Structures are given as C-alpha cells and as structure tokens.
Amino acid sequence: MESSSFYAAPQATLGPDPAAPPAGSVPPAALEELAASRVMLFTVGLVGALGCAATVGMLAWLFARQGDGLRLVILVMAALFAAPAMLLTRVAAAIKALTKEPSAPQLVEVMRRLRDFWRLLGFTTAAALGVYVIVTFFMGIFLRST
Amino acid sequence: MSDSVAVSHVVVALIRETRGWLRFFAVVTLILFLWLVQSEGPVLLTGIFGRASLEHALTLVTCVTLGVLSLLSWRQASTTSRFLAAPTEELFVTVTSDMRRFWRIGGPLAVCTMAATLTAYLFHLSKS
Numbered sequence: 001m002e003s004s005s006f007y008a009a010p011q012a013t014l015g016p017d018p019a020a021p022p023a024g025s026v027p028p029a030a031l032e033e034l035a036a037s038r039v040m041l042f043t044v045g046l047v048g049a050l051g052c053a054a055t056v057g058m059l060a061w062l063f064a065r066q067g068d069g070l071r072l073v074i075l076v077m078a079a080l081f082a083a084p085a086m087l088l089t090r091v092a093a094a095i096k097a098l099t100k101e102p103s104a105p106q107l108v109e110v111m112r113r114l115r116d117f118w119r120l121l122g123f124t125t126a127a128a129l130g131v132y133v134i135v136t137f138f139m140g141i142f143l144r145s146t
Numbered sequence: 147m148s149d150s151v152a153v154s155h156v157v158v159a160l161i162r163e164t165r166g167w168l169r170f171f172a173v174v175t176l177i178l179f180l181w182l183v184q185s186e187g188p189v190l191l192t193g194i195f196g197r198a199s200l201e202h203a204l205t206l207v208t209c210v211t212l213g214v215l216s217l218l219s220w221r222q223a224s225t226t227s228r229f230l231a232a233p234t235e236e237l238f239v240t241v242t243s244d245m246r247r248f249w250r251i252g253g254p255l256a257v258c259t260m261a262a263t264l265t266a267y268l269f270h271l272s273k274s
Contacts, residue, residue: 029239030235030239034245036250040249040253040254041253043257047261108160118168
C-alpha cells in the first residue's frame with residue numbers, strides 16, 4: 001500500500017521527537033541556573049550554621065556564668081536555626097552531584113532537599129515566633145505583678 | 147506537559163509543597179518587617195538622617211533584609227504558581243532562575259544581617 005497517496009489517511013509520527021531532549025535529561029538552562037546558585041547556597045548555609053554555633057557557644061558560656069531567662073531563650077532560638085542552615089549545605093551538595101551527573105532522579109533529590117529546607121525553616125520560624133510570644137506574655141505578667 | 151521526564155510529576159508535587167512554605171515565609175517576613183518599621187520607625191529615621199549608631203545600622207540592615215526577603219520569596223512563589231498552572235520546561239527554567247535571584251540577592255543580605263547582629267551583641271557585651 002502506498003502511504004504517499006493523496007487519499008490515504010494522515011499518519012502521526014509515533015517515534016520520539018528528534019528536537020526534544022533525551023528522556024530523563026535535565027533542561028540545560030535549569031542546570032545552569034542551579035549550578036550558579038550552588039555557591040551562594042553553600043556560603044549562606046555554612047555562615048548560618050557557624051553563626052548559630054558561635055551564638056549558642058557564647059550564650060551558653062554567659063548563661064553558665066550568670067543564669068538569665070532571656071539569654072536562654074536566644075540560645076534555644078539560635079540552636080533551632082542551625083538545622084535549616086545545615087540543610088542548605090545539603091541542598092548545595094545535591095546540586096553539585098546533579099551538575100556532575102545530570103539525571104532526573106538527582107533533580108528530584110535536589111527538589112526534595114529544597115522542599116525539606118523550606119519546610120524546616122517554616123517550622124523553625126513558627127516555633128521561634130511561638131517562643132517569643134510566650135516569653136513576652138509571661139514577662140508582661142511578671143512585670144505587672146512586681 | 148513537556149515530554150521530558152525531568153519535569154516529572156514528582157518534581158511538580160515537590161515544587162507545589164515548596165510553594166506553600168515559600169508563601170508562609172513571605173508572609174512571616176512581611177509581618178516582621180512591618181512590625182519592625184512600626185516599632186522602630188523613629189530609630190530608623192534617626193539612623194538615616196541623624197548620627198547613626200551601631201544599633202541604628204543593625205535595625206536598618208535587619209529591616210532591609212526582611213523586606214527584600216519577603217519580596218523575593220513572594221515573587222518566587224508567584225513564578226512557582228505559574229509553573230504549576232502549566233508545567234513546562236520553559237517555566238521550570240524560570241523557577242530555577244528565580245531561585246538563583248533569591249539566593250544571589252537574599253544570601254549576602256542574610257549573611258550581613260547575621261554578622262551585624264553578632265557584632266552588635268559582642269559590642270554590647272564588651273561595653274557591659
């Protein structure tokens with residue numbers, strides 16, 4: 001049967017589109033953008049974790065010398081924020097692995113770690129705000145009673 | 147949706163979850179920014195027009211950081227919404243591009259604020 005006949009039914013090309021990227025590949029432009037943000041992600045994560053560690057150390061030393069409720073609260077908050085900072089360095093590590101070996105599962109890993117970072121940051125912020133509100137409330141009661 | 151496996155349903159689902167947390171972060175930073183402007187407004191004005199002390203500088207830096215982070219995260223959430231409405235590779239690249247912008251601008255600001263807060267605290271300790 002002749003397929004080029006004028007009266008033949010039209011046929012769709014069922015094979016893969018030659019212009020499309022190979023299955024499982026990561027868009028090169030997206031890979032470029034992710035690679036460009038990796039250094040900053042790592043820097044912010046590292047500085048954040050070190051800053052939190054320094055604050056916790058300093059406040060723990062001060063708290064040991066002279067117990068103070070406010071110092072304890074700031075100490076807890078600084079310790080809380082160290083976790084998201086550490087997660088940020090893990091996102092940077094996942095991006096590094098993606099740039100070395102671009103694949104769909106690796107991209108999913110990057111996105112998963114990013115989601116984990118934002119989720120933990122959200123929980124941490126909510127917890128810090130909760131602690132702040134509770135401390136302000138009890139300090140108000142304490143100041144009113146004295 | 148694009149034929150590429152890269153922008154898969156798993157990626158779309160993860161980005162959808164991330165968008166919710168991004169919005170939460172944007173709203174919280176906006177509230178903190180507004181609260182800081184409202185409560186520390188006179189201090190900020192003195193810092194800008196008068197003699198700026200370390201406290202003024204710290205309040206200003208924190209205020210700017212909160213405002214910028216709120217704006218950038220809201221923008222990132224909006225781009226993510228556009229991607230989720232029509233998940234194409236092109237929009238996925240836009241999402242990653244917005245993410246890069248967020249970290250390129252917000253990253254140094256966050257680092258500066260952290261450094262300024264620590265410095266101010268150390269300065270306060272050395273004086274007391």
